Amino acid sequence: MNCRTAERWLLRRHDRRLSPDQEQGLDAHLRACPMCSARENGYRNLFAVLGREAAPPPRPMFWERLEARMAEKEQENGWSPVRLFCRRAVPAALAVLSLAVAAVLLLSPRGEREFSSSESLLLRNDNPLSETRTLLESNKVEDKNMMLIFASAEDYVPPQGRLR
Amino acid sequence: MHSLAFSFTRDAVLADDLAQEIFLKAWFGLAKFKGRSEFGTWLYRVSVNHIKDHLRKRATSREVSLEHAGGRLPASEEGRTAGGQAEEHEQRADLVRRCLDKLPEKYRVILNLRDIQGLSYEELSRALNLSAGTVDSRLFRARKLLRETVEAFGEEARRMP
Numbered sequence: 001m002n003c004r005t006a007e008r009w010l011l012r013r014h015d016r017r018l019s020p021d022q023e024q025g026l027d028a029h030l031r032a033c034p035m036c037s038a039r040e041n042g043y044r045n046l047f048a049v050l051g052r053e054a055a056p057p058p059r060p061m062f063w064e065r066l067e068a069r070m071a072e073k074e075q076e077n078g079w080s081p082v083r084l085f086c087r088r089a090v091p092a093a094l095a096v097l098s099l100a101v102a103a104v105l106l107l108s109p110r111g112e113r114e115f116s117s118s119e120s121l122l123l124r125n126d127n128p129l130s131e132t133r134t135l136l137e138s139n140k141v142e143d144k145n146m147m148l149i150f151a152s153a154e155d156y157v158p159p160q161g162r163l164r
Numbered sequence: 165m166h167s168l169a170f171s172f173t174r175d176a177v178l179a180d181d182l183a184q185e186i187f188l189k190a191w192f193g194l195a196k197f198k199g200r201s202e203f204g205t206w207l208y209r210v211s212v213n214h215i216k217d218h219l220r221k222r223a224t225s226r227e228v229s230l231e232h233a234g235g236r237l238p239a240s241e242e243g244r245t246a247g248g249q250a251e252e253h254e255q256r257a258d259l260v261r262r263c264l265d266k267l268p269e270k271y272r273v274i275l276n277l278r279d280i281q282g283l284s285y286e287e288l289s290r291a292l293n294l295s296a297g298t299v300d301s302r303l304f305r306a307r308k309l310l311r312e313t314v315e316a317f318g319e320e321a322r323r324m325p
Contacts (some may be wrong), residue, residue, distance in 0.1 A: 008304055011303070049253075049257045059177065066188075084190060106291060
């Protein structure tokens with residue numbers, strides 16, 4: 001047996017966790033090894049000190065003071081559901097509000113925009129110049145002039161239908 | 165609970181306060197006790213965790229002067245002649261307490277629970293949530309370290325004039 005095992009067994013013997021055979025082996029080692037024998041004395045002194053460590057009794061009125069603290073704590077805990085609700089409800093309400101504002105901004109219908117006749121023609125993929133060309137190619141000069149005058153107005157519709 | 169708190173703090177007033185805080189914690193946390201272990205073991209676990217928290221908070225503001233403790237330990241012969249064996253025992257106990265306070269927290273906890281409070285290995289295992297093998301090895305290291313620390317400071321004190 002080496003000294004490290006002997007030290008481990010010394011402590012196991014203190015805890016009554018050593019078999020009789022192991023105890024015999026340990027005793028034989030202790031008789032032959034003065035260092036381990038000194039260690040045994042060291043541990044014996046140590047356990048003697050630790051074993052005598054007695055705590056003083058609690059201070060007077062321990063239970064009365066404890067009851068008072070418990071009552072105080074219970075009173076505090078009475079408020080805790082309200083606090084807990086507030087702690088959760090406020091951020092939740094803010095989150096819902098932010099989402100609602102975002103939804104309103106994103107989904108709200110925008111006002112219809114008025115397009116000019118040229119923009120309308122371009123949006124319909126029509127060439128605005130073709131209308132002008134039709135007017136210019138008209139046979140009668142009076143008709144051409146009249147049509148040009150009325151074409152400048154937004155609501156003009158030629159008699160033969162809308163010109164393209 | 166009070167005794168456990170005192171063994172860690174060495175302060176009767178603080179131990180009293182800690183014991184009350186542990187009671188409150190256990191009382192209001194009773195719903196967390198699922199009955200998987202004995203009630204006493206659960207209570208020990210609550211106590212140890214609370215005391216550990218307290219020690220950690222206090223760790224930065226507190227330093228134990230081992231030199232001071234070692235200096236007060238007289239040579240055994242001197243001790244016997246000067247104040248008798250009782251005084252020597254008290255001085256030795258004081259040195260052991262101070263050396264215990266100097267150990268790493270995990271060793272201090274296990275030594276307190278086993279060698280001062282007298283918990284069994286099984287109770288230690290459940291209270292500290294450690295395997296039986298870890299309890300065995302940690303306790304061995306803790307005791308060895310405590311013995312070596314006490315011997316080192318004892319030797320130093322004897323060498324001092």
